[in-house]
Amino acid sequence: MTTVSPREEELYGVGVSPGIIQGEVHLVGRRHQEVPRYRISPNEVEAEVERFQRALEEAREEHSRFLRRLSPVLRREHLGILDVHHLLLGDEMLIQAAVKHVRQDRWNAEWALQMAVDRFKGVFEAMGHEYLRERQGDLHQVSEHLLSHLLGTARSGSPLAQRPMVLVAHELTPAELLDLHQGPLLGFVTDLGGKTSHTAILAGALDIPAVVGLREITQRVRTGDAILLDGETGRVVLHPLKETIRESESSRRRYIQHQEALQRLRTLACVTLDGMRCALRANVELAGEVAAVQACGAEGVGLYRTEYLFLNRPDLPGEEEHFQAYRRLAESVLPHPAVIRTFDLRGDIFPASLGLPHEHNPALGLRAIRLSLEQKDLFLPQLRGILRASAFGKLQLMYPLISGVEEVRRANALLDEVREGLRAEGVDFDEKLPVGVMIETPSAAILADVLAQGVDFFSIGTNDLSQYTLALDRENEKVSSFYEPFHPAVLRLIRSVIAQAEKAGIQVALCGEMAADPLQALVLIGLGLRDLSMTPRSIPRVKQILRSISLVQAEEMAQKALGLATADELRALRASVREDLAPQFPD
Numbered sequence: 001m002t003t004v005s006p007r008e009e010e011l012y013g014v015g016v017s018p019g020i021i022q023g024e025v026h027l028v029g030r031r032h033q034e035v036p037r038y039r040i041s042p043n044e045v046e047a048e049v050e051r052f053q054r055a056l057e058e059a060r061e062e063h064s065r066f067l068r069r070l071s072p073v074l075r076r077e078h079l080g081i082l083d084v085h086h087l088l089l090g091d092e093m094l095i096q097a098a099v100k101h102v103r104q105d106r107w108n109a110e111w112a113l114q115m116a117v118d119r120f121k122g123v124f125e126a127m128g129h130e131y132l133r134e135r136q137g138d139l140h141q142v143s144e145h146l147l148s149h150l151l152g153t154a155r156s157g158s159p160l161a162q163r164p165m166v167l168v169a170h171e172l173t174p175a176e177l178l179d180l181h182q183g184p185l186l187g188f189v190t191d192l193g194g195k196t197s198h199t200a201i202l203a204g205a206l207d208i209p210a211v212v213g214l215r216e217i218t219q220r221v222r223t224g225d226a227i228l229l230d231g232e233t234g235r236v237v238l239h240p241l242k243e244t245i246r247e248s249e250s251s252r253r254r255y256i257q258h259q260e261a262l263q264r265l266r267t268l269a270c271v272t273l274d275g276m277r278c279a280l281r282a283n284v285e286l287a288g289e290v291a292a293v294q295a296c297g298a299e300g301v302g303l304y305r306t307e308y309l310f311l312n313r314p315d316l317p318g319e320e321e322h323f324q325a326y327r328r329l330a331e332s333v334l335p336h337p338a339v340i341r342t343f344d345l346r347g348d349i350f351p352a353s354l355g356l357p358h359e360h361n362p363a364l365g366l367r368a369i370r371l372s373l374e375q376k377d378l379f380l381p382q383l384r385g386i387l388r389a390s391a392f393g394k395l396q397l398m399y400p401l402i403s404g405v406e407e408v409r410r411a412n413a414l415l416d417e418v419r420e421g422l423r424a425e426g427v428d429f430d431e432k433l434p435v436g437v438m439i440e441t442p443s444a445a446i447l448a449d450v451l452a453q454g455v456d457f458f459s460i461g462t463n464d465l466s467q468y469t470l471a472l473d474r475e476n477e478k479v480s481s482f483y484e485p486f487h488p489a490v491l492r493l494i495r496s497v498i499a500q501a502e503k504a505g506i507q508v509a510l511c512g513e514m515a516a517d518p519l520q521a522l523v524l525i526g527l528g529l530r531d532l533s534m535t536p537r538s539i540p541r542v543k544q545i546l547r548s549i550s551l552v553q554a555e556e557m558a559q560k561a562l563g564l565a566t567a568d569e570l571r572a573l574r575a576s577v578r579e580d581l582a583p584q585f586p587d
């Protein structure tokens with residue numbers, strides 16, 4: 001039997017979590033399985049027939065196991081349906097028809113199966129008998145099942161549970177990623193997704209190399225294929241040659257050396273050549289990240305995304321759990337502060353136990369502060385937990401997705417009620433707990449002068465601010481090339497928010513992913529920011545860049561960026577700065 005080695009293929013997606021890895025693909029559940037269609041050469045025919053027979057065998061075995069397990073619990077009519085499926089999986093006419101399409105027409109096994117199934121469906125339909133017409137549905141299910149074994153997407157007996165794999169999926173939610181993280185997951189790539197999606201952010205937090213937005217990677221690979229991915233550059237290589245693997249190994253070593261070199265900066269202050277001091281803080285999603293916060297030399301936590309407390313569980317966190325989580329965080333980052341953002345929950349990303357109804361446009365829907373104000377049974381225990389924890393460290397409280405003063409007033413009224421209650425109970429809390437808002441909607445940015453009158457600080461959330469200002473879905477890979485937080489419209493909004501905060505004499509920080517990009521961090525410092533919060537891993541490299549330039553240089557860059565009009569001009573500016581600062585950047 002001759003086997004033909006597949007050709008090496010290079011693809012580019014959006015690198016969202018750095019790290020270079022190489023391994024075997026584990027393909028999981030396409031939402032709708034597309035049937036690949038291609039001709040095979042004469043010398044591949046027997047191997048293809050064998051592949052078909054093997055998938056058939058696996059599907060039959062799986063079906064028998066399923067039947068044995070379910071027999072004691074299923075009603076008779078359901079067992080009857082499963083029996084029909086069993087018969088169809090053994091139907092010689094169907095099998096022979098598929099094999100014939102492989103042998104005679106030289107179609108790949110998946111397409112051959114599809115052709116055979118289509119013919120059978122036509123025959124059932126033509127018989128006009130209701131019972132037989134209904135069997136078309138069974139035939140469809142059976143062929144989908146068989147197809148999942150051919151494509152290697154069958155979920156049962158997942159090899160992921162046994163050995164390290166690179167997961168390839170159409171889409172992955174944060175909840176699914178957390179689940180998979182329990183197993184030996186080397187990294188993942190997906191068809192969908194953008195740089196600032198929550199799955200991407202979580203991948204960074206969990207240190208899982210990942211590339212998203214590859215559009216149709218699930219159509220090009222099968223379970224067991226070799227794959228290489230670079231989560232920094234977004235490069236993915238299918239069926240990599242030995243030479244490519246060797247090269248990637250040396251890039252990986254260089255990357256690790258660079259990371260180690262950066263670690264030496266851990267204890268140094270973040271100060272520009274001309275003495276301007278900046279605070280670099282960490283964004284945190286999971287309690288387990290506290291160690292990473294300390295390891296990267298962050299000056300505390302600039303954003304704790306508390307909605308992750310609600311993920312992957314059948315129940316809801318109560319006051320005590322909120323309190324314990326925030327107290328642990330507050331104590332572990334002392335003498336630095338930790339900013340607790342009240343939950344930014346939304347039905348599509350954090351569905352679990354909330355039972356929120358489906359929304360057509362969840363990014364513009366009942367999420368974040370709007371949901372908190374509607375669902376006080378969720379919000380009040382969180383506020384009590386934060387206030388109680390404030391007695392144990394330097395906490396700050398922050399509301400997400402504020403779009404106007406009304407929401408701040410309503411949230412603060414609830415906070416006052418909680419304060420009253422705690423005082424009456426004699427429970428300690430920080431009477432001066434700073435309360436701030438995220439500036440992540442254009443309306444909040446435009447109203448910054450008014451908002452500044454009622455709060456202690458701003459934190460600019462550029463992930464959402466860019467999404468809403470540019471009208472670009474941050475999760476949608478089809479528009480990811482247009483998503484530009486460096487866009488002059490976004491920069492102007494940032495500049496104006498900083499100016500309003502300064503005028504009102506309140507603190508202003510920034511906690512979007514933008515801060516994690518060393519070049520963008522330079523521009524932000526040039527615009528006047530002195531407090532940046534980012535994924536912990538990025539802190540050393542941002543510190544390295546800021547320590548290597550002067551504030552004057554950063555201000556010049558910010559001025560240039562503000563004056564630009566097109567994406568091309570932005571790219572040119574990036575390239576020229578990158579060249580000027582080349583020694584500071586890794587390959």
Ligand code: PEP
Nearest residue numbers: 440461462463464511512
């Ligand atoms: C932001 O929108 O910039 C932000 C930091 O919040 P999140 O990414 O959690 O929406």
Ligand code: MG
Nearest residue numbers: 440461463464
């Ligand atoms: Mg946001």
